[in-house]
Amino acid sequence: MKTPICAFCAKTGILCPKCEAKFRSGHISKTDVEVAVRLTKLAEKFPELDKITLIRAFDMGGEYVLVLKGGDLVKLRRDIQIIKKIEAELQRKVWLIEGEASDRKMLEDLFHPVRILTVNIVWLPDGSKMIKAIIPGKKTEKFPINIDRIKKIVKEVRGIDLLVEFEH
Numbered sequence: 001m002k003t004p005i006c007a008f009c010a011k012t013g014i015l016c017p018k019c020e021a022k023f024r025s026g027h028i029s030k031t032d033v034e035v036a037v038r039l040t041k042l043a044e045k046f047p048e049l050d051k052i053t054l055i056r057a058f059d060m061g062g063e064y065v066l067v068l069k070g071g072d073l074v075k076l077r078r079d080i081q082i083i084k085k086i087e088a089e090l091q092r093k094v095w096l097i098e099g100e101a102s103d104r105k106m107l108e109d110l111f112h113p114v115r116i117l118t119v120n121i122v123w124l125p126d127g128s129k130m131i132k133a134i135i136p137g138k139k140t141e142k143f144p145i146n147i148d149r150i151k152k153i154v155k156e157v158r159g160i161d162l163l164v165e166f167e168h
């Protein structure tokens with residue numbers, strides 16, 4: 001498995017001078033290192049994970065957001081068990097997105113398996129942008145996804161405010 005730190009560091013959990021320098025300069029975070037070490041350990045038991053690249057990991061108040069390389073999510077979703085194993089290893093709920101995805105693709109991954117009807121970019125008078133997503137149907141109490149959490153993730157990962165509305 002590729003991670004933000006080198007294979008040696010991911011295996012030992014001790015940072016070599018090169019990775020240590022990346023850590024000190026803020027290019028990688030404590031969460032990146034922790035998740036890289038745990039997932040590398042998990043990859044010894046589940047070789048499917050070796051085909052995955054972890055780009056970044058965010059700690060969002062008790063839940064992790066893992067940013068993977070483009071195309072990795074399709075591979076992981078072939079085996080739903082592997083995602084459960086990742087959550088078990090990290091002992092947290094895990095949100096999975098891909099690094100260079102469009103805003104729409106990122107939202108589809110966060111809302112997965114819930115479908116999104118439309119995604120619009122709304123430009124605010126001050127030049128900043130906001131994303132507006134519309135979910136088909138109407139919101140019921142059984143709606144399975146924490147929308148507030150997704151809003152926080154989008155803000156943290158992309159620095160964009162998200163507005164979510166339901167079709168009805």
Ligand SMILES: [Zn+2]
Nearest residue numbers: 006009016019
């Ligand atoms: Zn290293």
